[in-house]
Amino acid sequence: MEREIKQGGALPLGFEWGAVKAGIKASGNPDLAIARASRGAQAAAMFTSNQVVAAPVTVGRKHLGTTGGRVSLVLVNAGNANCATGQAGIDACNQTCIAAAETFGCVFDEVFPSSTGIIGVPFPADKVVAALPELKATMGGTLQNAESFARAIMTTDTRMKVAQATISVGGKEAHLFGAAKGAGMIHPQLGAPVAPHATMLVYLFTDIAADSAQLRELLPPAVERSFNSISIDGDTSTNDTVLLLASGASGLRLDDRSRGAFQGALAEVCEKLAYAIVDDGEGVTHVVTLHITGALSEADAKQVAKAIAHSPLCKTAWSSADPNWGRLMAAAGYSGVKFDPAKVTIRIGNQPVYEGGMRSPAFNEAAAHKVMQQRDYTITLDLRQGTGECRFVTCDLTTEYVKINADYST
Template identity: 35%
Template sequence: MDEPTQQIKIPAGFRFAGVHCGLKRNPNKEDISLIVCDAPATAAGVYTTNKVFAAPVRWDRSRTPSDKIRAVITNSGNANACTGEQGEKDCAEMAAIVAEHVGASAEDVLVMSTGIIGVHLPMEKIRAGIANAASQTGVEAPAFIAAARGILTTDNGKKTTSRTATVDGRTFQIAGMCKGAGMIAPNMATMLGIVLTDAPLSVEQAQSLLSSVADETFNCIRVDGHMSTNDTLLLLASGAEGGPALTDSQLAELRSEIKDACEEMAKLIPADGEGATHLIKIDVEGCATAADAKKIAIEVADSPLVKTAITGGDPNWGRIVSAVGYAGVTFDPLKLELRLNDILLYQEGTPVKFEAKTVSTSIKENFETHVQLTLFEGDAKARVWASDLTVDYVKFNADYST
């Protein structure tokens, strides 16, 4: 997961810091992350659809899209969710403190939080942490990495990406960071993500681009089917590379690069699922509609019986095809086809002869398991990534807050 520091290309117009303020027990782990925009930036957001949502989600949702965002402040270790009026006040205070340090209005600062829910923020620690972060922002990769570590909770390591987009001879940088390992289900999850670019984007372009890309990437990952209170995905465009506004074709090229960046980060989340030993790629093809394909993929991804079969290296075709059958999608079961790691297991309503030991070995010896389902009802398709389900996941979440 760790990208070498020298390979991370930072978009112009942003500064970063990550510091420890005492929210995490380990003093060597950052728990405050600060991103500062040198000038007002265009920002868009996509958020949890859970009706129970955290104070920072309410704050950011009412302030995006915008063309005047100056900073994003994140704390990890405490979600500031289900914290009532005090949580709303604490969120607003975080924005106000950052605004004072960067010479902006609190309305132009976005806030994210992640961690344990139902516990009030220790604002004395956070005030000191923000001041510390604001005093040491930098533009180089180490500062970016420190900020990326500052948003993590149960993750095994930072989740970052960067790439260069060349659009009609113009060069733009894209960089991203995200976190998430458990409580993961569309739409998004206990997931925070930030995508940065120095390309010029209007408010309308940024929001449309982010919403569509999220549907194809972060909304296609599963760990445990549990939707979080804090999911937030932000896109910030500084426009620092200058030049005219992007044409529709240029925007499409940039979108392709941003989608690739988001897909790369999204896959890292189920790959790092709490206790996970496999990343499961589920491709459903030949459906009447894309919605049908995605419904089937999600049912397969969320089935604990499918997940545990993958954990044990069991090519249990029955668990997979039965999950397809209860997805609520109309199809002819006598046409259904299933391949596991490119090996045909099931065709035309019945299992075919296959060497179970060979398939089992292919599962056990590879981190990624590929489930391919074809329904022969149309041309629509969908892809979902999921983690398997292990004893370690149960142990971790049984002990998480105690």
């Protein structure tokens, strides 16, 4: 049976997208976006594990439970997170869902809401409701429509983040399109689908025919090695959401024949979007992939990676391309993972910097500094204990990040 994954391709069938200016963003840029599955879609979602969650996370989780994973509309606003807004925030979110259901002719519970922006500011539901008729008029199934959706959900992002893939199985094709936003407050810790618990929002659309249970099975492994393996600043948002929708309009079923190809395409799209989020991080000048190998488990490898990724000393050294490998070892050492420092090796790019419990005899500071001047490079740390490994994408910490976030609400 022929199975193929291709980058790009046509947009998934069965969806329309649109965006308008509702007056929520102070900039006056588009800030209200919608995606519609004309015949409904099966869905799976993963939400932030932060104990403080935004109203749309609470409402969206409830709606998925009520409908058994069926979604007809995705309504997203940028500029206001609708978080820490109390019962008034829940009521406002419900008000916009009711109005959207009436405008687009679907069941109230099949509206999936999302918000991103500043926390603690009353939610302007009236602006969302007033913009819905215009939003309906903007909708379409073209790439331009899909990209307008991707742009409208941006906050401190400097560019839209989209990815596409097509699978071919037995002469039939199914398509994937993903749109994401996020540039700060990025250290997603997404829980299991429909789990009780400046933001990352990710929307994945496919026209493969699948039920919600199948999607709930496939989404977590794709997320774990993509969105759960990135960090910009170590802050887990109150609004983080990944939503996967399947319209079924392609006619290709998700079964034993197509599962491998679809799983591969889903992983590819998620990894591209995850990288794009870090690459567009607030103030980022260097994207650093931490390749941790030789751990006793993948979990141990990721624990070491997170300790390094969240170290201000490591991140500031990366900003000036300073090959201060001692900071890497110090962070790994306090990560909580047990290892023998004398067995560890570290490379910056292809440059050896640490081995045998001390600086490598082959360490060339100038050569390592040159590697770190690149926009994108890899640091490899081998614990030499087992076969567990991970790739964790992170970045430097710059004065521009401080400036953006020092003035974010004022």
